Amino acid sequence: MTDVTDNAPVRFVGYPDGEKVFVAEFGTEVGTFTQAPGGRHPALKHHVPLSLRGPFRAEQLANYDPTREYRTDPYGFVLCLAKTKQDDKLCIRKAVNRYPRCVVHGGRLHPMDLLVKETGEPETEATMSRYQLYLAGQITTDDLDDEELLGFGFRTPGGSIFKPKNITRDMVTAFTKELFGRSLEKLKTSSLTAAETLVSLMLDETVDANVRRQCAESILDRTLGKAPLQVSITATAPWETVFESIAVTRQEPLDAEVVPASEIERPTEATELPDTEVKALTPKS
Numbered sequence: 001m002t003d004v005t006d007n008a009p010v011r012f013v014g015y016p017d018g019e020k021v022f023v024a025e026f027g028t029e030v031g032t033f034t035q036a037p038g039g040r041h042p043a044l045k046h047h048v049p050l051s052l053r054g055p056f057r058a059e060q061l062a063n064y065d066p067t068r069e070y071r072t073d074p075y076g077f078v079l080c081l082a083k084t085k086q087d088d089k090l091c092i093r094k095a096v097n098r099y100p101r102c103v104v105h106g107g108r109l110h111p112m113d114l115l116v117k118e119t120g121e122p123e124t125e126a127t128m129s130r131y132q133l134y135l136a137g138q139i140t141t142d143d144l145d146d147e148e149l150l151g152f153g154f155r156t157p158g159g160s161i162f163k164p165k166n167i168t169r170d171m172v173t174a175f176t177k178e179l180f181g182r183s184l185e186k187l188k189t190s191s192l193t194a195a196e197t198l199v200s201l202m203l204d205e206t207v208d209a210n211v212r213r214q215c216a217e218s219i220l221d222r223t224l225g226k227a228p229l230q231v232s233i234t235a236t237a238p239w240e241t242v243f244e245s246i247a248v249t250r251q252e253p254l255d256a257e258v259v260p261a262s263e264i265e266r267p268t269e270a271t272e273l274p275d276t277e278v279k280a281l282t283p284k285s
Contacts, residue, residue, distance in 0.1 A: 014112030016047045025098040026052060027062025033110045043108040048097045053109070054137045055094040055174065075173055080105055096137040109136055130154040131162060141178035149179050195219075 016031025023030055023046060030047045037043035055077045058070040071079045073094070080091035082105035093102035101107040115132060131154040133139045141149065148155055152175055153163035201207050202215040 011116035012047075012112070013114045013116055016112075018045070021046055023098070024063040025061050033112050035110075035112060037108075037110050039108070039111070041104050041108050042106040043110045044097060044099060044106070044113070045110060047113055048109060050135075052098050053096070054135065055096055055140070055170070056098055061098060073177075075177060077174075080107070082106070093142065094140060096140075103138060103140070107137065109138065129156065129162070131164060141174050144175075144178070146182065149175050149182075 014033065014035070016033055018032030018034045020029045020031050022028070026049070030049070032046045037045075057076045058064055058068075058072060058078055059076075071081065071090070073079055078095040078100065080093045080095050080102035081100045082091045082102070083089060084091055091102055091105060093104065095101055096103055096107040097109065099107040114136060130139065130144075130148075134144075134154065145155065148161060151161045151163060152167055152172070153161040156162050198215045198219055202212050202219065204212070
């Protein structure tokens with residue numbers, strides 16, 4: 001069987017020998033396989049064109065329904081709808097091959113639907129390169145090691161890293177997300193060690209006092225929260241101060257006694273001063 005990708009013919013291991021079925025997610029009919037897939041995990045019974053393989057977004061489905069709520073990851077890729085046997089929780093792997101399951105829970109390609117080597121020898125999961133397995137949806141970024149993710153490549157049987165010439169945007173996104181996920185997991189698992197290091201430095205009297213103080217502040221900030229910094233600034237204009245003082249003065253009661261007018265002593269008529277005193281007060285010309 002042959003298919004076409006990038007204007008080049010591609011051969012597959014086998015030919016769909018069953019009747020054709022309409023796959024709504026493809027929007028077309030494809031052949032099926034009558035041979036049992038074998039292997040540990042269930043596999044698809046129908047052929048999957050190369051252009052429709054691997055992880056996918058909901059809007060890429062031929063039967064995409066905008067009113068339906070799809071289960072996706074933060075990047076929009078559809079997630080597997082199966083549940084794990086251990087804890088009965090929804091699988092966190094990506095669905096593949098336009099099928100609502102991952103490679104473990106039923107989205108795996110049929111063995112007869114795998115690619116064939118250039119030498120003409122049948123390509124099996126044991127002999128396919130990791131890059132081919134990734135393109136075929138047989139492995140995901142979860143199966144790659146840290147060095148492969150950092151180099152955006154795939155490890156060869158000789159141990160070196162093969163870097164594809166053309167890296168798609170979806171591949172870059174998947175690699176980057178997996179890197180961040182693993183980094184965050186390592187940080188979480190190292191948090192207890194980091195806390196113990198801060199405490200040991202704070203209690204070690206041989207450590208510089210400034211370092212110990214910084215450790216203590218860091219511990220307090222992460223447990224009790226940072227101390228709030230409050231700054232109160234008031235600016236009152238001079239004329240406002242004057243009028244405020246006047247208003248306060250007018251509101252205060254006067255400490256005085258009311259006396260009838262009849263009891264007020266009126267000043268007596270001025271007595272005449274002696275001539276000697278008058279002369280003393282008279283300015284000289």
